[in-house]
Amino acid sequence: MRHWLRVSLHLCISLTYVLCTEASNEHFHEKLSLRSLRDGKVASTFTFTTVLNGVEPRHPETLGSKDASQHYNVFPLALGQVLREYGVTELHLSMNAGKWNYEQWGYPDELSAGTGAELWVWMGEGGPLSIEQRWDGLRNALSGLFCASLATMDEQRTTSPSMTFIPEGALPIWNRPHLLRHASLPSEHVCTENLTPFLKLLPCKSFSGIASLLNPHRLFDSDWHGMGIHVLWHPDKGVEIRLAFQSVSDPLRVSRSKRRGMCLSLKPTQSSSTKSPQDWSFRSLFNRQIDRQCPVARTSTIEVALPVNEAYSLEPSPSTVELNVARFYMTNESVPLDINFRWPAEFTYPVNPPSQSLVPLSVQRTLRGSSQAHGQVSVHLRNHLDESVQAMYLETMPWLVLFYLHTLQIKLDDAPRDDLISNISYIPSILHSRPTTLQALITVPPKATIRLTMDVTKAFLRYTEHPPDAQRGWDLPPAVIVPLVNGTLRGPAQPSLGSRIYTPILLVDLATPDFSMPYNVIIFTCTVLAFLFGTIFNLLTRKFVIVRLTLNPGCTVHDL
Amino acid sequence: MQAYLPARQFGATFTALAAGRLLLALAWPLDSLLYDQQLSSPLTSYLSLQEGLYLFSNGVDPYDGGSFRHSPLLLSFFSTILPSSRIGAQLLWTLADSVSALCLVTIWRARQRVPYSSRDAMIASLYLLNPYLFMPSLALSTSTLENTLTLVSLALACRQRPSQALLVLSFLTQLSLSSILLLPPLLLLLITDHLSHLASPKSFNGSLKRTLPLLGEFSLYFVSLTFASTVSAGSWKWMLQTWGASLNLPDLSPNPGMWWYFFTEMFDHFRPFFLMVFSVHLLIYVAPICIKFQHDPLYAAFILLGTLATFKPYPTLSDPGLFLTMVTLFPEVYPYFRHPIVTALLHLHASLLLPLFNRLWLTQGTGNANFFYASTLVFACSNGAALVDCIWAGLRIAIGEDKEGYHVVQE
Numbered sequence: 001m002r003h004w005l006r007v008s009l010h011l012c013i014s015l016t017y018v019l020c021t022e023a024s025n026e027h028f029h030e031k032l033s034l035r036s037l038r039d040g041k042v043a044s045t046f047t048f049t050t051v052l053n054g055v056e057p058r059h060p061e062t063l064g065s066k067d068a069s070q071h072y073n074v075f076p077l078a079l080g081q082v083l084r085e086y087g088v089t090e091l092h093l094s095m096n097a098g099k100w101n102y103e104q105w106g107y108p109d110e111l112s113a114g115t116g117a118e119l120w121v122w123m124g125e126g127g128p129l130s131i132e133q134r135w136d137g138l139r140n141a142l143s144g145l146f147c148a149s150l151a152t153m154d155e156q157r158t159t160s161p162s163m164t165f166i167p168e169g170a171l172p173i174w175n176r177p178h179l180l181r182h183a184s185l186p187s188e189h190v191c192t193e194n195l196t197p198f199l200k201l202l203p204c205k206s207f208s209g210i211a212s213l214l215n216p217h218r219l220f221d222s223d224w225h226g227m228g229i230h231v232l233w234h235p236d237k238g239v240e241i242r243l244a245f246q247s248v249s250d251p252l253r254v255s256r257s258k259r260r261g262m263c264l265s266l267k268p269t270q271s272s273s274t275k276s277p278q279d280w281s282f283r284s285l286f287n288r289q290i291d292r293q294c295p296v297a298r299t300s301t302i303e304v305a306l307p308v309n310e311a312y313s314l315e316p317s318p319s320t321v322e323l324n325v326a327r328f329y330m331t332n333e334s335v336p337l338d339i340n341f342r343w344p345a346e347f348t349y350p351v352n353p354p355s356q357s358l359v360p361l362s363v364q365r366t367l368r369g370s371s372q373a374h375g376q377v378s379v380h381l382r383n384h385l386d387e388s389v390q391a392m393y394l395e396t397m398p399w400l401v402l403f404y405l406h407t408l409q410i411k412l413d414d415a416p417r418d419d420l421i422s423n424i425s426y427i428p429s430i431l432h433s434r435p436t437t438l439q440a441l442i443t444v445p446p447k448a449t450i451r452l453t454m455d456v457t458k459a460f461l462r463y464t465e466h467p468p469d470a471q472r473g474w475d476l477p478p479a480v481i482v483p484l485v486n487g488t489l490r491g492p493a494q495p496s497l498g499s500r501i502y503t504p505i506l507l508v509d510l511a512t513p514d515f516s517m518p519y520n521v522i523i524f525t526c527t528v529l530a531f532l533f534g535t536i537f538n539l540l541t542r543k544f545v546i547v548r549l550t551l552n553p554g555c556t557v558h559d560l
Numbered sequence: 561m562q563a564y565l566p567a568r569q570f571g572a573t574f575t576a577l578a579a580g581r582l583l584l585a586l587a588w589p590l591d592s593l594l595y596d597q598q599l600s601s602p603l604t605s606y607l608s609l610q611e612g613l614y615l616f617s618n619g620v621d622p623y624d625g626g627s628f629r630h631s632p633l634l635l636s637f638f639s640t641i642l643p644s645s646r647i648g649a650q651l652l653w654t655l656a657d658s659v660s661a662l663c664l665v666t667i668w669r670a671r672q673r674v675p676y677s678s679r680d681a682m683i684a685s686l687y688l689l690n691p692y693l694f695m696p697s698l699a700l701s702t703s704t705l706e707n708t709l710t711l712v713s714l715a716l717a718c719r720q721r722p723s724q725a726l727l728v729l730s731f732l733t734q735l736s737l738s739s740i741l742l743l744p745p746l747l748l749l750l751i752t753d754h755l756s757h758l759a760s761p762k763s764f765n766g767s768l769k770r771t772l773p774l775l776g777e778f779s780l781y782f783v784s785l786t787f788a789s790t791v792s793a794g795s796w797k798w799m800l801q802t803w804g805a806s807l808n809l810p811d812l813s814p815n816p817g818m819w820w821y822f823f824t825e826m827f828d829h830f831r832p833f834f835l836m837v838f839s840v841h842l843l844i845y846v847a848p849i850c851i852k853f854q855h856d857p858l859y860a861a862f863i864l865l866g867t868l869a870t871f872k873p874y875p876t877l878s879d880p881g882l883f884l885t886m887v888t889l890f891p892e893v894y895p896y897f898r899h900p901i902v903t904a905l906l907h908l909h910a911s912l913l914l915p916l917f918n919r920l921w922l923t924q925g926t927g928n929a930n931f932f933y934a935s936t937l938v939f940a941c942s943n944g945a946a947l948v949d950c951i952w953a954g955l956r957i958a959i960g961e962d963k964e965g966y967h968v969v970q971e
Contacts, residue, residue, distance in 0.1 A: 428626030
């Protein structure tokens, strides 16, 4: 009897659930893309998209009044509340660890690949709360939501580089314009405490569907990993929220360590000799397989990029194969699912990696000079195409490093070519409060390398402004390069152009005071000051007199 | 014929020194000097002047943050008539040094009431060869220009040209706010005379009311120059960026002064209080020094320059350099110095330690901030010792030489 009750209760709940999701305007799609990179690594991108049909972002004028009640079935309520509370139209939060190798790996599926945390938001102006108040509140809310130090992205790190970070969705046309707020925190590390709240935003958590592959032990062991939260608005669809997790795992490393283990145990097996180290499967990458389908997902797709002109074997057989992409549409019948990808040919590690870069421009940025007082920023831009490329160059530098813009030089083969840089827009930093924003349009001639150099001075900080590990130095955010297509950002026809390229972050070594000294310095300086003050005022306030020196006690004093 | 010898000698020495100085600057343009923190402060750096000029010519407001902290007057002069190229700047800075040396000689001649003297050549060479003045000038620090304006203003006052002296002083105040402390002794100098009365002090018998029109004139110049600055800068933002910097100390880069490490190590909640104390502390010397040396306002101005060089917020080596070189104007006090050797040795000590420890800390990485801080303390002590000795000698000279059986003490 009890058993039957439980079954019927389950049936009821799942029926309501299914009915609700069908009836409401919320669609949830999940997708996993996997591709083998040419250095033997495997890039995997998990994308969880929820679309809230027919909903518009909250108008900032209504921020003072009570908001309409929010009821979602699959849309994450915690995030939805934050978005409506601060009237956010478009939001991009990414937290990555490691350095994305653009030349060998190409563009990432999610473009925000800068090391550390990056948050950029488009918000409509107007209403009772200022943009700064809302930006501040949003940072603190996200900080709590994702267990990350996003609240420290204060005005010392906030810029508005609207020429580079154009909205990816659409902005509603309200009477006041939309403004951009951007901040990055290069020293922020993404780890399992950020993944847990990320998983909580998914309707099936990590219990079923593609998300069940998100195994923190394996994800945070990968060579590069990062998560992103993207909120967009499309006028025809509504509000779209895209949660993405990307990782680059190294099957070579995993299999090598396995082999070493086998060698130690002196039991070489047959399988290890026939298996290529580049082979991968869900088991080897994530140590899991998909056991259940996520019931609320409208589509669950797994895409595997197939190699060109190379033999491979893929198990089980995909649902469709088109244009070198194999797709698996997951159904109740296809689980449990573990995709196995095998390379029959022996893998040879590319000692000389292919010179052909997968991105049109490669960028190298360094901070030179041994002094803690000044230095030089140097950026090398190499064009791999046969035509000249125009690129937008953006630096959002904290006030720790001050630019001397008049020393900006651009050189092509050691010859100054100032005509290659144009449209410079510059907002200088303010010490202890505002970062520098430098945007410029750079032209790189075909198959050439240009060198940008600029002298900088390094700031001297108050002792309370230093972090606890002051001698480690400060991480500087990545510069962003956007190659342009016909002078505009992001052309949909050519996805290789028009996408952001992040440079690796820099570490700046700033001069440190002695942290044990505050009392001593106050005492020493005040003593010298007081001593000099006292001596000077002693001289200035007392008169000189002449005394006659006599030996007998009854001496006389003659005033002049 | 014999009488013209000193004049000819001065002319030859002066020309040779100025030409040598220019040749040196043009032959070895040392870029590393431009970055040296002893030679130019954030307020006087040639690099930030160049940065400001670049931003200004490219339509960016140079006072909207950034490193530019020079007066809008300098900005407008350098972007129009004055040369901003390296060679042009070297010429201009040599010219400024030469003018300063000439002004020093002018002050000396006016004080002695002679058309020329045998000390002229020595005074000029003491200015042009003083390493504290020479190095900042090679580093193209605008503190050299401030020194020139100070000396021009004093020389004009000695020549009894009130309007011109006040105009130059108001210009100087635009460049460095703390120079306004020189106004009271300059006003006294304008209503009394510039001759040496140190040995025979007499109390001030003029009327202070005569300073009122002069004060009004100065205010007029000052307000109009401030207004001109605002017009040329386009907004009031320049005040916070230039004058505000010497009151708020936003840039804590090391310099030979006493403020930077104190406010680096200061607890945040005490910062405003101590900024106020340090700023007010500068004001406190003006009235007592002017009252005590009311008989010789030029000496009062000299002593005030010494207090500024020791205690001002962003000093460079050229500030104590000017004070030390000006000692040559007062040879009458030399016999009454109590510890000139100690002062000289302290200066030697500090001037060797300052560049050494700055390099050890910031470039070599083998020293730490305390090393450089300690040498700035020694430097402050050496400046203080010179200052105290000059005040002592300036007062002691009135008593005359020691006699057998008598002793001079303070009451």
